[in-house]
Amino acid sequence: METKGRWGWRRKDGGDGDERMEGLEKTRKREGTQxxxxxxxxxxxxxxxxxxxxxxxxxxxPRMTRCQAKIIIGVVWAMALLTTLPIPLVSGLHPIVENxxxxxxxxxxxxxxxxxxxxxxxxxxxxxxxxxFIPLIVIIFTYSR
Numbered sequence: 001m002e003t004k005g006r007w008g009w010r011r012k013d014g015g016d017g018d019e020r021m022e023g024l025e026k027t028r029k030r031e032g033t034q035x036x037x038x039x040x041x042x043x044x045x046x047x048x049x050x051x052x053x054x055x056x057x058x059x060x061x062p063r064m065t066r067c068q069a070k071i072i073i074g075v076v077w078a079m080a081l082l083t084t085l086p087i088p089l090v091s092g093l094h095p096i097v098e099n100x101x102x103x104x105x106x107x108x109x110x111x112x113x114x115x116x117x118x119x120x121x122x123x124x125x126x127x128x129x130x131x132x133f134i135p136l137i138v139i140i141f142t143y144s145r
Contacts, residue, residue: 024093027110032088039080042135047072053142083130086123090114 051064064072093108114120 023108027093028088028091031091031110031112032084035084035087036080039083039131040076042131043076043079046135046138047076049139049142053145057145083127087112 054061055063090112091110092113094111094113095108112120114123
């Protein structure tokens with residue numbers, strides 16, 4: 001059976017593969033949920049800033065309807081889910097071999113293991129652009145005009 005240690009999931013002696021898979025599923029779910037929530041926050045801020053920008057630039061235009069708001073919320077969530085889809089797919093439990101204390105207690109941590117270093121670098125750069133630079137540029141543009 002795996003228990004939550006201070007730095008990650010730990011497998012006790014004598015556990016079987018079923019218990020490891022349960023910890024792996026929890027790890028993937030946690031990593032995916034964390035990434036989605038961060039992206040939903042960033043994309044929601046962009047949507048709010050665009051809405052405020054349009055309300056100021058076009059004050060006589062009718063406000064957004066409930067249907068339009070629901071569509072925007074759906075698009076925000078869909079973009080966040082699609083953007084972060086690879087994270088739970090490449091996350092897994094891995095033993096820590098750099099530290100003797102962790103080896104003794106058989107600690108395992110959740111890490112992203114990519115098939116290629118180039119893929120990891122491309123995905124990391126895409127996340128940086130989609131999560132930081134594009135929202136930053138949009139928010140700066142909408143609030144500076």
